[in-house]
Amino acid sequence: MITSIRYHPLIERDSNAHEYAPLFVTTDEAAVRRNHSFYLEEVVNGYFRLCATKTLTLPDSGTMTVACPVCSNRLENITAGKHTPTQALYRCRVCNK
Numbered sequence: 001m002i003t004s005i006r007y008h009p010l011i012e013r014d015s016n017a018h019e020y021a022p023l024f025v026t027t028d029e030a031a032v033r034r035n036h037s038f039y040l041e042e043v044v045n046g047y048f049r050l051c052a053t054k055t056l057t058l059p060d061s062g063t064m065t066v067a068c069p070v071c072s073n074r075l076e077n078i079t080a081g082k083h084t085p086t087q088a089l090y091r092c093r094v095c096n097k
């Protein structure tokens with residue numbers, strides 16, 4: 001079985017609240033990295049790793065909110081070191097009941 005990792009480019013929806021929302025889903029990581037500053041890498045269904053092409057522009061992940069690409073609910077940061085914004089792992093509590 002062939003599985004491809006899915007990528008969800010993010011846009012900043014509210015810069016004061018550090019709210020990010022996914023735009024679309026693609027399997028083309030190179031194109032995402034060329035055109036977007038932040039994106040989610042869907043490693044397993046419902047689990048997302050935050051990736052950034054410009055790390056310095058990312059806010060503290062403790063203050064960031066990211067919407068679930070599937071249901072739009074707020075993703076939960078399940079990374080132990082919540083002050084490292086890049087490579088933080090998020091899960092959706094609604095999609096992973």
Ligand SMILES: [Zn+2]
Pocket residue numbers: 068069070071072073092093094095
């Ligand atoms: Zn969800």
